[in-house]
Amino acid sequence: MLKIGDNIRERGKMQELFYYQDVMMKEFNASVQTQKEDEEGRKYIVLDNTAFYPTGGGQPYDTGMLNAVEVIDVEKIDSEIRHYVTKFLPDNTTEVHGVLDWQRRFDHMQQHAGQHILTAAFVELFNYPTVSFHLGTETVTIDIDHAKISDEELAAVEKRANDIILENRPIVTKWVTEEEMLNYNLRKAVSVTGEIRLVIIPDYDYNGCGGTHPTSTGQVQAIKILATEKQKKKTRVHFVCGGRVLHELHWRKKELSEAARLSNVPEEKTAQAVTKLLQTQKELEKALADANNQLLTFEAKELLQESDANLICKTFTSRSVQELQQLARAIIATDEASTALFVSKQADKLQFVAAKGEAAHIGSMKEIANTVLPVINGKGGGNDTFVQGGGEVTISAEQLLEKMTKVLV
Structure with a gap:
């Protein structure tokens, strides 16, 4: 002390x-x-x-x-x-x-030193400079001044960075004046003046930095690149160092093991099993959509048969506006002279759909929307042949349907 x-x-x-x-x-x-x-x-x-x-x-x-x-x-x-x-x-x-809190401090030192090592590897191998750095609570990011970095380049940079760690090179600091700084090949220009602190990994990286770092690269333990994302004309690289690598490995291993258990396959075949499950899901979703369309078509025909005129009006409970749209389209596709007016009450909102076929000699559906939306403090839109909207339950579904019908008669 x-x-x-x-x-x-x-x-x-x-x-x-x-x-x-x-x-x-x-x-x-x-x-x-x-x-x-x-x-x-x-x-x-x-x-x-x-x-x-x-x-x-x-x-x-x-x-x-x-x-x-x-x-x-x-x-x-x-x-x-x-x-x-x-x-x-x-x-x-x-x-x-x-x-x-030494666990917190040493973690920060590992991540910060790892950033120096990784950034230097990008410059050494590909001359891609780092323009910003953020040390988060879970991962670390650097923004690389290059629009697209290949997987092969990422692998090469990660290997070079971990090689520097394994060599256990010293990390030394040195205070220099502005004049003395000219004797060092710095990775980037230093903006501060007066006393300048250099962080040096001999024969690898020379950088002006005021942060804390371990005394050797070996204390960083390991670096793992996790992901990249595009940031305008730059690439953001997400990575972890030291103890965070073990943390990432632990939770990823746990999730992989659970996924393998649920898929009833060995861990190395999990991706294959998930791909098969996703394909099966897509097939089931398509089959369900086809069955739903058949039901809607059947329901549309029933509603047309039950109607004495070409105006089909009905209220529903807890039916989505998407279903109302599909049902209305099915009706006017079956009978182009028909018009469908539907209202559905869902919890604390009312939703409606109004549609007319190409041969329907009746007013504009937009008139319906313009009339009823203010009544329910709602929002909606559409055109002369098809509108939809929704709003508050200021009146009952039956009263809203009645107002919609009156616009056309």
């Missing part, structure tokens, strides 16, 4: 912060500088030094404890590092013992 009494903010030397002096530090002692509330009423504590990393450079903040007080967020505001806490320390507290 380290303890210094000088105020780091006053000295203005970033490299003397504990999280830069010893990235593997899990606990530390420090002096309390102040305890305040910010403009939003959030409580925070400022120390003379800290091992808690504040949000920055794509890496999330650390959490942990200051004595018995929980640290829930850490931010660098101007020149001070604020430890946001659930409550203040006792008023007479001058010294604190800080303990990091």
